[in-house]
Amino acid sequence: MEFDEGELRAYYADAPDDISLSDIDLTNIPRHVSMIMDGNGRWAEERGLARHQGHIAGVDSLREAVTSSVRLGFDVLSAYAFSTENWRRPQEEVDLLMHLFATTLLKELPLFYQENVRLRFLGDITELPEQTREVFEEGLEKTAAHTGMVFALAVNYGSRAELARATRLVAQDVVAGRMNADEVDERSIEERLYTSGLPDPDLLVRTSGELRLSNYLLWQLAYTEFYVTSKHWPDFSRWDMLRAIRAYQGRNRRFGGVVES
Numbered sequence: 553m554e555f556d557e558g559e560l561r562a563y564y565a566d567a568p569d570d571i572s573l574s575d576i577d578l579t580n581i582p583r584h585v586s587m588i589m590d591g592n593g594r595w596a597e598e599r600g601l602a603r604h605q606g607h608i609a610g611v612d613s614l615r616e617a618v619t620s621s622v623r624l625g626f627d628v629l630s631a632y633a634f635s636t637e638n639w640r641r642p643q644e645e646v647d648l649l650m651h652l653f654a655t656t657l658l659k660e661l662p663l664f665y666q667e668n669v670r671l672r673f674l675g676d677i678t679e680l681p682e683q684t685r686e687v688f689e690e691g692l693e694k695t696a697a698h699t700g701m702v703f704a705l706a707v708n709y710g711s712r713a714e715l716a717r718a719t720r721l722v723a724q725d726v727v728a729g730r731m732n733a734d735e736v737d738e739r740s741i742e743e744r745l746y747t748s749g750l751p752d753p754d755l756l757v758r759t760s761g762e763l764r765l766s767n768y769l770l771w772q773l774a775y776t777e778f779y780v781t782s783k784h785w786p787d788f789s790r791w792d793m794l795r796a797i798r799a800y801q802g803r804n805r806r807f808g809g810v811v812e813s
């Protein structure tokens with residue numbers, strides 16, 4: 553996606569010692585960056601704060617990630633906000649997160665207008681509390697005509713559930729005679745995933761140091777480069793986004809093919 557280089561340079565002025573915009577090849581920016589935002593709880597505990605303070609601080613990081621992604625010209629930024637397994641957390645924390653998602657989305661709508669960002673959700677949002685679902689639907693409606701970066705938020709998302717759903721949808725089409733079983737191919741599955749129409753992530757960022765996928769985008773991450781930082785999500789800044797891109801640009805992507813010379 554196009555970006556305004558002057559605006560980008562201003563945004564990335566005052567560089568720290570180890571990274572600056574000149575370390576990045578602006579002609580090789582990933583199209584789709586995805587993020588597992590981990591460590592809000594640990595960030596709060598390390599500061600003697602309640603866990604919810606970590607989630608509230610995480611909102612600021614997410615806003616900065618959206619802004620830096622727009623400035624850098626990503627086509628898609630996606631982020632894992634709430635998994636199908638996260639319902640097992642204490643009810644109080646689940647309620648807080650659902651409330652935070654709704655209030656944050658409403659509050660950030662002007663940013664989505666200003667930056668021409670189109671919102672999308674990955675996961676089954678029909679199962680969310682009514683207030684959260686309504687705000688999400690409003691966000692979808694109000695940003696539907698935007699033509700800039702897609703911001704895809706995974707909420708009530710689980711990759712195995714997504715694949716089971718896609719399989720179910722294929723089976724229904726076969727049973728109804730809309731397609732033959734022997735026509736089922738990768739594309740048939742892809743078209744029925746929540747990410748349908750989006751490019752696969754080029755880069756996956758995970759904060760807090762854990763080396764696992766946590767049931768996130770198992771299909772879509774087949775050839776994605778991973779960047780794991782020990783920083784907790786609330787400490788992830790625009791500079792960490794640059795560090796992640798620098799690491800990505802240092803990789804040799806082969807997609808299962810031969811090594812490029």
Ligand code: FPP
Nearest residue numbers: 589590591592593594607610611633653656
């Ligand atoms: C992981 O930290 C974070 C979450 C489960 C929630 C993600 C939510 C945010 C970043 C808040 C803002 C999001 C939106 C969409 C408004 P954790 O609680 O698993 O941390 P821990 O592993 O240290 O316990």
